[in-house]
Amino acid sequence: MTSTFSPEAAREWRSARVDDATINARISRVRSRSIKTDTKVRLLKLALSMIDLTTLEGADTPEKVRALCRKAEQPYAALPDLPHTAAVCVYPNLVPVAAAALGADRTVKIASVATGFPSGHVPLRLKLAETEAAVAAGADEIDMVIDRGAFLSGDDEKVFNEIAAIKGACGKARLKVILETGELGTLDNVAAASRLAIAAGADFIKTSTGKIKPAATFPVVLVMLEAIREHYLATGEMIGMKPAGGIRDAKTALHHLVLVAETLGAAWMTNEWYRFGASSLANDLLRQLQRREDGYYQSPRRFSVD
Amino acid sequence: MTKRTDAKPALQLAGALDLSPAPESCPAPIKSRYGHFIGGEFVDGDDHFTTVNPATGEVLAEVAAGSDETVDQAVKAARKAADGVWGKMSGADRGKFLYRIARRIQERSRELAVLETIDNGKPIRETRDVDIPLAAQHFFYYAGWADKLQYAVPGGNPTPLGVAGQVIPWNFPFLMASWKLAPALATGNTVVLKPAETTPLSAMLLAEILQEVDLPPGVINIVNGAGRTGGAVMGHPDIDKVAFTGSTNVGRIIMRQIAGSKKKATMELGGKGAHIVFADASLDQAVEGCINGIFFNQGHVCCAGSRLLVEESIAEEFLERLKRRVEVLRIGNPLDKNTDIGAINSVKQLGTINKYLDIGKNEGANVWQSPCPVPDKGFFLPPTIMSGVQQTDTVVREEIFGPVLSVLTFRTPAEAIKKANDTEYGLAAGVWSEKNSKLFEVAHALNAGIVWANGYNLFDPASPFGGVRHSGFGREGGIAGLWAYMGGIS
Numbered sequence: 103m104t105s106t107f108s109p110e111a112a113r114e115w116r117s118a119r120v121d122d123a124t125i126n127a128r129i130s131r132v133r134s135r136s137i138k139t140d141t142k143v144r145l146l147k148l149a150l151s152m153i154d155l156t157t158l159e160g161a162d163t164p165e166k167v168r169a170l171c172r173k174a175e176q177p178y179a180a181l182p183d184l185p186h187t188a189a190v191c192v193y194p195n196l197v198p199v200a201a202a203a204l205g206a207d208r209t210v211k212i213a214s215v216a217t218g219f220p221s222g223h224v225p226l227r228l229k230l231a232e233t234e235a236a237v238a239a240g241a242d243e244i245d246m247v248i249d250r251g252a253f254l255s256g257d258d259e260k261v262f263n264e265i266a267a268i269k270g271a272c273g274k275a276r277l278k279v280i281l282e283t284g285e286l287g288t289l290d291n292v293a294a295a296s297r298l299a300i301a302a303g304a305d306f307i308k309t310s311t312g313k314i315k316p317a318a319t320f321p322v323v324l325v326m327l328e329a330i331r332e333h334y335l336a337t338g339e340m341i342g343m344k345p346a347g348g349i350r351d352a353k354t355a356l357h358h359l360v361l362v363a364e365t366l367g368a369a370w371m372t373n374e375w376y377r378f379g380a381s382s383l384a385n386d387l388l389r390q391l392q393r394r395e396d397g398y399y400q401s402p403r404r405f406s407v408d
Numbered sequence: 409m410t411k412r413t414d415a416k417p418a419l420q421l422a423g424a425l426d427l428s429p430a431p432e433s434c435p436a437p438i439k440s441r442y443g444h445f446i447g448g449e450f451v452d453g454d455d456h457f458t459t460v461n462p463a464t465g466e467v468l469a470e471v472a473a474g475s476d477e478t479v480d481q482a483v484k485a486a487r488k489a490a491d492g493v494w495g496k497m498s499g500a501d502r503g504k505f506l507y508r509i510a511r512r513i514q515e516r517s518r519e520l521a522v523l524e525t526i527d528n529g530k531p532i533r534e535t536r537d538v539d540i541p542l543a544a545q546h547f548f549y550y551a552g553w554a555d556k557l558q559y560a561v562p563g564g565n566p567t568p569l570g571v572a573g574q575v576i577p578w579n580f581p582f583l584m585a586s587w588k589l590a591p592a593l594a595t596g597n598t599v600v601l602k603p604a605e606t607t608p609l610s611a612m613l614l615a616e617i618l619q620e621v622d623l624p625p626g627v628i629n630i631v632n633g634a635g636r637t638g639g640a641v642m643g644h645p646d647i648d649k650v651a652f653t654g655s656t657n658v659g660r661i662i663m664r665q666i667a668g669s670k671k672k673a674t675m676e677l678g679g680k681g682a683h684i685v686f687a688d689a690s691l692d693q694a695v696e697g698c699i700n701g702i703f704f705n706q707g708h709v710c711c712a713g714s715r716l717l718v719e720e721s722i723a724e725e726f727l728e729r730l731k732r733r734v735e736v737l738r739i740g741n742p743l744d745k746n747t748d749i750g751a752i753n754s755v756k757q758l759g760t761i762n763k764y765l766d767i768g769k770n771e772g773a774n775v776w777q778s779p780c781p782v783p784d785k786g787f788f789l790p791p792t793i794m795s796g797v798q799q800t801d802t803v804v805r806e807e808i809f810g811p812v813l814s815v816l817t818f819r820t821p822a823e824a825i826k827k828a829n830d831t832e833y834g835l836a837a838g839v840w841s842e843k844n845s846k847l848f849e850v851a852h853a854l855n856a857g858i859v860w861a862n863g864y865n866l867f868d869p870a871s872p873f874g875g876v877r878h879s880g881f882g883r884e885g886g887i888a889g890l891w892a893y894m895g896g897i898s
Contacts, residue, residue, distance in 0.1 A: 119842040121862050124693035127700070134533060136430035136745035328692050331419065338417040363425035364736045371424065 105266045105303050112258040115301070118293035120325055125289060129320040135360045142356070143394050149355045150177060150387045151185035152373040153380055154213050154344065157192060157408070158220075158312065164199040167192055169408045171203035174210045178388045178405065181395070187384065188373040189213045189243060194236040201240035213243035213278070217268060220282070220311035222247040226264055233271040244268070245278040245344075245379075247311060248295065250285045258298055265302035278306035278344055278377075283322040284314035292322050296329035306342035312379065317347025323358060327365040340369065346379025352390045355383055381408075422735045422779050430745045432532045436522040438609060441470045444478055444632055445615035447485035448625025453478060453632065459608055462529035462751040463742050463786040471608050474631035479600070479640040482629040486571040486598040487646055489626030495568050495596050499555035506551030506593055508621040513544040513586075516617065520610060524582050525742045527609040529751030529787070530705050532743050542867060543586035546885070549869035550590035553890060557595060560887050566894040568596030569672060570648035573641040575662075577654045578604035578753050579708040579809075585611055587873075587884045588651050589628060595893040597649065598627050602641050605634040606754050639665065647671060649893065653710070656807075656833075656878050674882025674892045676710065676874055678807040679835030682828035683713035683864065684850065686821075687722045689840035693862070695729045698813065701838060701864035703737060703791050706752055707811040710879070711836035713864050715804060717824055720817040727795060727815060734778045734791045741783070749811060752787040761789055761810035768794050768803040773814075799830055807833070821846060825853045835879035838864040857883075 137145060155174045157166060167190070174187040189211035192200055200212045214236040218224035233244055246268050252260040269277050279299040283292050299307050307326055310317035323345045330341045343362065349355055355378060362370050370376050385405040393399050443453040453472025460467050474482075494502070513520065521535035530539070557566045572592045576584040581603060592599050603611040611630050618628055631637060635658070642650045642662050652662055653676040666673060683701050685694045701713025718726050742750035752758040769775055773794040782788045795815040797804050804814050818824040828837055836858040839850050851859040857875040860866055867873070872883035882892045891897055 119688070119690040121690040121693035121842075123863065124690070124696050128693075128696050134537065134745070135427070137427065138430045139428040141426060141428040334419070335417050338415075360425060364421070367419035367421040368424040369420055 105262070105301060107259045107262040111301060112262075112298070115258070115294045115297035118290060118297060120289040120293050122289055122321070125321045125324055129324060132361045132364065133320070133357050135357060137356050137360070143391065145356050145359050146352060146387050146391050147185055148371065149352070149359060149378065150384060151188060152377050153187040153384055154189045154191040154346070154377050155187045155384060156190070156312070156346075156379055156381050158215060162193060162196055164196065166408070167196045167199045168203045171200055171210065173384070173406065173408050175204070177384055178392075181388070181391060184388075184391065186210050188377055191215065191245060191379065193219070194232055194239065194241070197236050197239040197241050211242040212240055213245055214241040215245045215247075217246040219245070219247055220313040222249045223251065226267060229264065230267060230271045233268050237271070237273055237275045241275055243276045243278060244272050245280055245308060247280045247282060248299065250282055253286070253291070253295055262298055262302045265299055265304060269303035276305040277303065278308045278342070279304035280308045280311055280346075281326075282311055282314055283309050284316050289321060289325050292325045293329060296326045300329060300333050300341050304341060306344050306377070308344040308346055308379065310347035310379075312347035315348070318345035318349055320357070320361065324361060324365065327362060331366055334366075340375055342375045342377065343370070344377040344379055349378055349380050350382050350386065352383070352386045355387065419732065421732055427738075427746045429741070431741065431743045432518075432522055432525075432536070432745055434518040434522050436519045436526065438469055438523070438526070442608065442612050442632060443472045444474055444482065445612070445618075445628075445630040446478070446482045447629065448619065448623070450615065457605060457634070459527060459606060461526050462753050463783070465786055468527060469609065471605070471632050473633040474602070474637040474640070476640050479631055479637065479644055482600045482631045483571060483644050483646050485626035486600050486629050489624055490568065490570050490598040493624045494598050494627050495570075497596070499557060502593060502596060503551045503554035505621060505623055506547050506554060506590060509617060509623070510544045510547035510551060512617045512621055513540065513547065516613070517541065517544070520582060520613060522743065523613055524610045525750070527607050528578065528581060529742055529753050531747040531750040532745055533747065534705060539580055539583045542869070543583045546586045546590045546869045550594040550889075554594040557890065557894065560890045561894065561897040565896040566595065567896045569893060569895055570597060571646060572597045572599045572649040572651060572893065573644065573647040574599055574651045575602045575638040575641060575654065576604060578607040579705060579710070581607040582610040582614065584653050585614060588653075591884070591889045592893050593627065595890055597893050600629045600631060600641050600647070602631050602633060602638045605632070608632050642666060649673070651882075651892070652676070659880060672892070674874070674884070675880035676882070676884065677878060677880040678833055679710045679712065679875060679879050680715060680805070680807050680831045680833045681711055681713040681836040681838070681856070682715045682717050682831070682854070683838040684818075684824045684828055684840065685716065685718045685726060686824075686839075686841040686843070686846060687719040688842050688846075689862075690842055691722070691726060691729060694840040695726070695733050697838060697840060697862070697864045698730060699733055699737070702813040703734070703749055703811050704865050706749060706789075708753060708757070708809055709865065711858060711865065713836070713838050714808060714813060715828075716813055716815045717818050717827055718815065720819055723815075723817045727793070731776065731793065734793065735780065737778060737780060737791055739778075739780050739782055739788060739790060749791060752789055752810065755787055757809065758787045758789060761808055761812060764803055764806070764808045764810070764812065765792065768797065768801065771797070771801045771803070773797045773801065773803060799827060805831065821850055825850060829855045832878040833875065834877040835875035836860070
């Protein structure tokens with residue numbers, strides 16, 4: 103089923119209004135939640151299981167990706183009962199390496215950025231070819247970027263049709279749509295882009311590429327969660343959420359989990375519907391979990407670099 | 409791949425996240441018995457009553473009830489300080505004392521927050537983040553004014569009034585004390601303060617702070633007791649100025665009592681704040697504003713937005729949004745850092761609120777209460793929303809002073825204004841719209857002392873606070889807050 107663009111719907115997306123001051127007040131309440139003892143352990147493990155462990159560098163090599171895959175499968179040998187991460191996230195060229203490293207019966211999924219990541223300024227036929235290549239090489243999930251230039255110039259139809267076309271090229275792979283909120287400038291734009299992406303067929307909406315600051319800020323994430331909630335209540339269809347970029351410490355991640363629990367409820371508290379796009383977050387989660395075992399903090403050097 | 413369901417989609421919000429207990433652990437020592445604070449010394453009293461922890465019902469301490477003689481001693485001490493030290497002191501020197509008090513409040517803020525939470529029942533999240541920091545801010549703000557009073561009254565020659573009698577309520581015990589004490593002291597007055605009988609403890613800790621900063625004896629005197637003691641303070645012939653925050657009924661009694669005297673007065677009384685939500689508002693944020701408006705401090709707020717007026721075209725949907733948000737609020741141990749809604753301050757107030765819920769039901773209201781678990785001891789009431797009510801209903805006209813929101817609708821801005829102003833009170837109101845012209849038009853047409861646009865319950869020491877009509881007169885905060893404590897200003 104492909105989605106078709108409608109100008110009436112676009113006007114509705116664009117009419118979304120967000121009051122920044124009150125969003126900030128709501129966020130400061132969430133960030134004052136105190137997460138202790140049993141809850142903390144439970145949420146640390148949950149957050150670990152939600153990570154899309156990411157490497158998206160020009161310098162990525164097969165061995166770097168193999169290292170990432172090992173870490174994703176077994177984050178910390180000293181605590182073998184910990185969950186593995188949800189996925190690894192790599193460039194399309196490295197999907198075959200990840201597929202070989204994780205094996206055919208893998209539990210860790212392979213996500214691949216596509217569509218001219220991170221800027222998205224390439225022709226649609228190349229975006230489609232890139233997506234098809236990544237899926238053919240074994241990607242389970244595709245993280246695409248929207249054309250922010252088109253969005254900011256008001257060409258919602260182009261943004262919509264590209265998402266719908268990429269969704270078609272994904273086949274069975276789940277599609278995460280990156281809004282790159284740091285370039286959208288206002289929360290009103292984030293609200294509009296979220297609605298647009300969901301209508302066009304996104305399985306997940308994702309904040310950022312990680313290449314632009316600010317990335318996954320709390321206000322942006324709340325606005326996106328509200329769009330997901332609105333869609334679910336109207337249609338019964340769940341959409342996943344992936345904050346990515348700038349989430350480096352456990353406390354921030356746990357407060358993101360509080361935000362999703364208080365906005366979308368229990369059904370989203372699983373890596374099927376919620377992911378963190380992060381590279382260094384895993385180690386801080388591990389350090390916090392090890393502290394629960396030891397009663398004191400280990401040096402960050404106790405945990406492998408990747 | 410996304411899931412589809414046939415039933416009407418519903419979010420599993422209530423209980424979506426169990427949080428382990430996170431109690432605030434800072435100790436706040438409580439004595440077994442309290443007297444009064446007169447002439448810079450703690451003095452014993454008699455005729456003791458008890459103050460209880462509303463979250464458990466347990467007795468915290470015995471507190472003396474001040475007699476007419478005790479009040480007279482306090483007024484004499486205040487007069488002596490006014491004539492002998494404080495009235496003559498330079499503004500700059502008075503300012504130094506106010507700065508010292510403000511800093512000491514900050515230094516002991518955690519202890520103050522815990523004590524206030526134990527005695528009042530309000531969540532530590534609020535005492536820690538609002539009551540105590542805002543109290544310190546008021547002292548800082550008025551400290552800055554102490555040596556600049558002539559600039560607050562251009563062309564005037566400001567003088568102290570003398571001795572101020574101040575009676576404060578139980579809903580923000582420490583904050584209300586600070587609102588009243590700081591401007592009184594900055595302007596060179598001395599004070600006899602009477603805390604509320606259900607929440608006397610934080611004022612007694614303030615007295616300790618006053619000793620620590622070497623405030624001259626008699627500048628602030630604190631007499632404990634109930635209504636009778638308060639009446640003795642207000643009616644004492646040597647009191648020059650009365651300041652009262654509390655119910656409209658008691659305000660009327662005080663006004664009768666002081667009629668014909670030369671006492672100056674300010675009254676900060678009840679309210680029935682309207683919270684107007686237009687269809688063009690940012691709805692999820694307006695929901696947040698409504699939550700802050702009515703469930704802040706268990707609704708024990710004179711400026712609470714207790715009447716929600718929502719545009720009829722979005723009323724049903726808005727109510728759904730509101731309920732979804734309310735379901736997430738956590739009610740329970742006020743000392744737990746994650747508690748959103750604490751205990752009702754007293755068994756008496758809980759009775760009053762329940763009486764109004766019964767009246768509402770009898771008059772045809774749909775009463776909805778959050779399904780959140782409620783502790784089995786102490787005085788608790790889940791957040792409550794009454795829909796299907798009309799302007800004629802008792803629960804819409806009278807102040808309930810609890811976590812109870814009445815929901816009504818309107819069709820046009822004109823009707824919203826008319827309904828919002830259809831009350832005896834006039835303290836506060838809120839308006840939500842993303843259209844600025846509408847915000848300004850409506851805000852100016854509302855008959856209330858304070859109107860918040862796209863927000864609610866936002867406080868700042870520089871901003872005057874006070875009501876019109878049955879909500880009282882006079883302002884606290886800002887430059888206007890000084891005027892109530894100065895002579896020679898007209």
